Amino acid sequence: MEPNFIDIHTHTTKSRDNLIQIVNLDLNQSCPEQGCFSYGIHPWALNNTDFQAEKALQALEEKLKLPQIVALGEAGLDKIHKASFERQIELFERQIELSETLQKPMILHDVRSHNEIIALRKKHKAQQPWILHGFSGTEQDIKQLIGQGIYLSVGESLRNPERKIHKSFKFIDLNYLFLETDMAEISVEMIYKAAANLLEMDIVSLQKQIFANFARLF
């Protein structure tokens, strides 16, 4: 039977029946044998005084060889974080290369960096799927990102009518949609419900659509 729910990005290892989740782990955490996981070097890591890029990249490469590591992430760019943007780009580009060589899709952290992310996808002629997680942008952002073949994952912000994603959500091509809980301590089911509501579709059709997207990528 197909699992009912897919949580494309979460930080909790708690699981249950009828749920596939990609659990994001830190490089210093070991990986369970069962399940789907992602490892990456978050741009915020650059701010740790003891961060060593080469060492981290080497550790990441080793992790990514494990079959249960299905994606590289989070990696990406964050314009409002204090880590040098130049160094963020450098680190991100190294991870794009790893994702391409080891053929693992990427889960992206993107804060006000759509343009740079798109430019780097083009520069590296990246073939691996990219999933931008925690998306909450406008209709225009959606067109721009999906136009470049980038998948969008939406989380808790869907439940907040004040957020702009409330209005823009219906413009996401469903073939490019994922849902996630990320850090939120709610079940992904609640996000599915909010999404189905906004799309005026039933949960089962939404589950089928997202399962099909997942099966295409992983």
Ligand SMILES: [Zn+2]
């Ligand atoms: Zn996260």
